Amino acid sequence: MASATAVVDEHAGHDDHGHAETNTGISNNKLAMWLFLSSDCLLFGALISSFLLYRTNISDGTEFEGPGEVFDIPFTSLSSFILLMSSLTMVLALSAVNRDDERSGRIWMLCTAFLGMLFIGGQVFEFTEFAGKGLGYTTNTWTSAFYTLTGFHGVHVSVGILMLLGTVFGTRNSGMGKEKSETVELVGLYWHFVDIVWVIIFTVIYLIPIG
Amino acid sequence: MTATDNIQDHGHDHAHDDHGHPSDRSYVMIALLLGFLTAIEIVMFIFEDDLPGAFNKIGLIALMIVKFIIVGGYFMHLKFDDNILTKLFLAGLVLAVGVYWIMLSAFEFSFWNDGYEDTGFWDGQVEFEQRIEDQSS
Amino acid sequence: MAIIDRPLAIGAGDEAAATADRPLGDLTRPKNSESWRDWLITVDHKKIGIMYGVAAMFFFVIGGAEALLIRLQLATPNGTLLSPEVYNQVFTMHGVTMIFLVIMPLAAAFANYLLPLQIGARDVAFPRLNALSFWVFLFGGLFLNSSWLLGGGADGGWFNYSPNSSVTFSPSHGIDFYALGLQITGIASLVSAINLITTVLNMRPKGMSLFRMPIFTWMNLVVQFLLLFAVPVISVALFELTFDRLFDANFFNTEKGADPLLWQHLFWIFGHPEVYILILPSFGIISEVIPTFSRKPIFGYSFMVFSGIAIGFMGWGVWAHHMFVSGIGPISVAAFSFSTMFIAVPTGVKILNWLATIWGGRLRFTTAMLFAVGVVSMFTIGGLSGVTHSIAPADTQQTDTYYIVAHFHYVIFGGALLGIFSGFYFWWPKMFGYMLNERIGKWNFWLQIVGFNVTFGPMHILGLQGMSRRIDTYDEDFGFEFWNLVATIGSFIIAAGIAIFFYNVAYSRKEWKKAGMPNPGPDPWDARSLEWMTASPTPEHNFDEEIIVESQDEFWHRKYGYDENNNVVRIATAEEVAQDGSNHNVHLPSPSYFPIVLALGLPIVSYGLIYSLWLCIPGAALIIYGFVGWIFEHPDDPNAAHDHHDDHGDSDDPEAVEAGAEDVDVDEVVAEAEEELVAAGAEMESDNG
CATH class of the missing domain: 1.20.58 (Methane Monooxygenase Hydroxylase; Chain G, domain 1)
Known part of the structure; x- marks a missing residue:
């Protein structure tokens, strides 16, 4: 039956040698990743709309006068810029891996992870500042919605950092050349998605003025 | 599915070259453009009071969409990949914008007018509006 | 993985399997033990499908027992069987169990088992993720039901409207279990959706274009897309509820100005696609059963496909019809009323297509066919009462009455569940290698359908008389006594029907063993799609060799051709066409802990x-x-x-x-x-x- 199996092999999802002989021409992993990202749009959509609903709803009896009072736009702009630039280092990493330039690939991915950590650091700093101004998670509807939304995003970034570090350090023995291109690409897709979510959050939550 | 048959034997090695991905240099240029757009956003925010409210909001949202498309199209290389990925992603995105937009509309929430248009629709709204009035007076 | 540990039956250590034709292949894996442990580590989509089915039937018994408790409580006025608190928990958990732990996983069972087979694939795209989906679902379901032993189940209705679901009004942990349990099963659904969509889009053999796929596969593809997009919405709602309850967040805290309608919107944005998630797999099943037993191709294949897609799409634009009395404003009510009327159109298209398929066919009323016809007729009743809800003024009258209960049971029991039973009788030989007894099967069908109508038919009347849902009892002179008693009697007839199904499984298996385990052959029903083109029960590797597909109903076209007068004639027997499953040279994904x-x-x-x-x-x-x-x-x-x-x-x-x-x-x-x-x-x- 060897010939029969050979026939079967031709439509196999993956094997060691070839790649992505699928109906769509897209590998299973990549298609699954995009499906997940597509699904995640609905997740962030729900969080953002929950926030929008409570955006001006601050009747909590405290001194809190509204987000304008606590947002530090120059600071958030800087961290937004950092996240945006981490997308650049991510594509440069992928580009390097595609060139089979393993060393540059690793460096760029570590850069990306570092920029991500800076962003998370900024977020922790921001949360601490807010908390210092008396805005706890349970203070009012605005704070609950705000911390949940930005917290979910922060967790997504953190997961991305773990993926980046996992890829860089998990391939120490096996190498991270061209053959790992798809892995890097998938991590990159996730990373860029997290970035564009922040593009939306930054505009809709921070920049669009209220009143 | 005939179209896909043609690209079935693309080895991964060639896939990227074939699709003509941007060079590193163009990636840097794209990133600079994104940085520039962000700078415009911040300038718009700073001069918020000098610009008409609607202009400000529309401008910021337009910039947001442009940034979104650039990152999606180039960094996530949707522009160079099979169309179906764009469609799948857009399905989720459009659905999300659609249903949540309708949901917020059902709350009579207005993006342009900051909050609720009618009165007494939700608990605490009356007090809230009272407070806003007190503040402005 | 066991080389040829055929999924003969649930459970393991099957002596029957040992005597069956079981040549060892040349790729014996070290991990194979042919014991029950195989089931814990399997990544085979067929075994996972069977486990989904077994787990769902287990929860079905629990949910059924809860239903009988409700009916016993309501059998007579001023029932005292259940206290109001317990009654709240019982009806809540009945709904949650039946929806999330019975119908959805039963649909997942069929989807897992059949999707790869129907498209002619070896397995799903991510076998280990498939196993993960199942175990996550199972543990989530057990977690949810463990609340019974830990202070009581959720008590706010399956939708758990806020602020009634807050700690203030529901201080027990029931709703925490609900929120976290559904979160867990949601993860299972999401992972499974990504997996199955990838499978269908990417793993079809040559010639199997999207528009040659069987309707069952199509409907499940639509369902998986609905899950893909609906699950994150309920996830966010459940997160918000969890954070509110456990960490004092304020999403639904009306004291701090929160709007409880947020929960309702998020819940129903998920909830209405969920309705189609429940019903479309059943539509898919009967779209396979009806053509087979009418000996005709499905009427209007592309209409069936596109109406399924249309239902899936429009299902996103009707959620607020669940909220007509929630104060969403006249514009919203009008808009959603309108869209709700429209969604009946594609459903009507499907019903007409089934009827047209039956029309002029040479019908064989097997049990599977009877259940399928049951779906068409019962779902039509449920669909029509659904249309009456789209008229907002009428709905205002009907909301929270038994009329609604009648409606959704006609849709979910009469539509989804009967369809799943049809699928049981139809695919049982393919899954387990023996046929279910037809004579007992007919008892099963008639008891179930009569019991069903006796139970839920009267609820229309009770509802229009004004009997409220979710109230644990009623007084003597309300005029509800007679129909409630009838409904209770009906519910026990249903229970008898279901019991007969379980008996049938055991009886047929025993008789089959007694008869020396005759093989039903690859194609006992003279069916049409690819899963019948391999041996029964399905060999572990599914197909010996890739099937090159040239038409819709590929298998049928290999069995039948046309003579010179353009009459259909048989050109080959199923055994000649089908693969015998003797290729043991296939490399399968390895099991994983x-x-x-x-x-x-x-x-x-x-x-x-x-x-x-x-x-x-x-x-x-x-x-x-x-x-x-x-x-x-x-x-x-x-x-x-x-x-x-x-x-x-x-x-x-x-x-x-x-x-x-x-x-x-x-x-x-x-x-x-x-x-x-x-x-x-x-x-x-x-x-x-």
């Missing part, structure tokens, strides 16, 4: 969130352990002979899998991390006063 390990962590973390955050640590550790092990485990057994016979869905590249797997699990990782973060934040908060 990690899906079950990873899944086990989730309920532990959830218990931790409810009782003590310390418990989250071992739970999270288990998840991380499962996760890391998963990444570094080669998807294929490295000890197995590994020459050129690679044929497995999963990637060989552990790194690629890392990314793929990690992405899909992001949700739960996010969930845990977020929960812990917020928990920590909340603690800090409360410490700070």
Whole structure:
């Protein structure tokens, strides 16, 4: 039956040698990743709309006068810029891996992870500042919605950092050349998605003025 | 599915070259453009009071969409990949914008007018509006 | 994985299998034990499908018992069987169990088993993720039901409207179990959706274009897309509810100006697509059964496909018809009223197509066919009462009455469940290698359908008389006594019908063994789609060789041709056409411990969130352990002979899998991390006063 199996092999999802002989021409992993990202749009959509609903709803009896009072736009702009630039280092990493330039690939991915950590650091700093101004998670509807939304995003970034570090350090023995291109690409897709979510959050939550 | 048959034997090695991905240099240029757009956003925010409210909001949202498309199209290389990925992603995105937009509309929430248009629709709204009035007076 | 440990029957250690034709292939794997342990580590989509079915039937018995308790309580006025508190829990858990732990997983059972077979694939795209989906679902369901032993189930109705679901109004942990349990089963659905969509889009053999796929596959593809997009919505709603209840967030805290309608919107944005998630698989099943037993191709194939897609699409624009009396404003009511009327159109198209398929066919009224006809007729009743709800003024009268209860049982029992039973009778020989007894099957059908109508038919009347849902009793002179008693009698007739089904399974199996286990052959029903083109029960490797597809109903076209007068004539027997499953040279994905390990962590973390955050640590550790092990485990057994016979869905590249797997699990990782973060934040908060 060897010939029969050979026939079967031709439509196999993956094997060691070839790649992505699928109906769509897209590998299973990549298609699954995009499906997940597509699904995640609905997740962030729900969080953002929950926030929008409570955006001006601050009747909590405290001194809190509204987000304008606590947002530090120059600071958030800087961290937004950092996240945006981490997308650049991510594509440069992928580009390097595609060139089979393993060393540059690793460096760029570590850069990306570092920029991500800076962003998370900024977020922790921001949360601490807010908390210092008396805005706890349970203070009012605005704070609950705000911390949940930005917290979910922060967790997504953190997961991305773990993926980046996992890829860089998990391939120490096996190498991270061209053959790992798809892995890097998938991590990159996730990373860029997290970035564009922040593009939306930054505009809709921070920049669009209220009143 | 005939179209896909043609690209079935693309080895991964060639896939990227074939699709003509941007060079590193163009990636840097794209990133600079994104940085520039962000700078415009911040300038718009700073001069918020000098610009008409609607202009400000529309401008910021337009910039947001442009940034979104650039990152999606180039960094996530949707522009160079099979169309179906764009469609799948857009399905989720459009659905999300659609249903949540309708949901917020059902709350009579207005993006342009900051909050609720009618009165007494939700608990605490009356007090809230009272407070806003007190503040402005 | 067992070389040819055929999925003969549920459970394991099957002596029957041992005597069956079982030549050992040349790729015996070290992990094979042919014991029950195989089921814990299997990644075979067929075994996973069967496990889905068994688990769902287990929950079905629980949910059925709850239903009987409700009916006993309401059989007579001023019933005292259940206290109001317990009654609240029973009807809530009945709904939650039947929807999330019975109908959805039963549909998943068929989808898992049949989707790869119907498109002619070897397995799903990500076999290990498939196993993960099942275990996550099972543990989520057990977690949810464990609330009965830990202070009582959720008590706010399956939709748990806020603010009634807040700690103030529901101080027991029931709703915490509800929120976290559904969160867990949601992860299972999401992972499964990504997996099955990828399978259908990517793993079809040559010639199997999208528009040659069977309707069942099509309907399930639509369902998986609905799940893909609906699950995150309910996830967010459940997160918000969980954070409100456990960490004092204010999403639904009306004291601080929160709007409780937020929950209703999010819940029904998920909830209405959910209705189609429940019903479309059943539509798919009967779209296979009716053509087979009418001996005609499905009428209007493309209409069936497009109406299914249209239902899936329009299902997103009608959610607020569940909220007509919630105060959403006249414009919303008018708009949603309109869209709701429209969604009846594609459903009507389907019904007409089924009727047209039956019309002029040479009908065989097997049990499967009877159930399928039952779906068409009962669902039509349920669909029509549904249209009456789209008229908002009438709906205002009907809301929260038994009329609604009647409607959705006609849709979900009369539509979804009967369809699933049709599927049982139809595919049983393919799954287990023996036929269910037709004579007993007819008893099963008639008892079920009569009992069903006796139970839920009167509820229309009760509802229009004004009997409220979710009220634990009624007074003597309300005029509700007679029909309530009738409904209770009906519910026990249903129970008898279901019991007969279980009896039928045992009886048919016993008789089959007694008769020397005759093989039903690859194609006992003279069916049309590819799953019948391989041996029964399905061999572990599905197909000996790739099927090159040339038309819709490929298998039928290989059996039948046309003579010179253009009459249909048989040109080959099923045995000639079908593959005999004798190719043991196929490399299959290796079993793995990690899906079950990873899944086990989730309920532990959830218990931790409810009782003590310390418990989250071992739970999270288990998840991380499962996760890391998963990444570094080669998807294929490295000890197995590994020459050129690679044929497995999963990637060989552990790194690629890392990314793929990690992405899909992001949700739960996010969930845990977020929960812990917020928990920590909340603690800090409360410490700070």
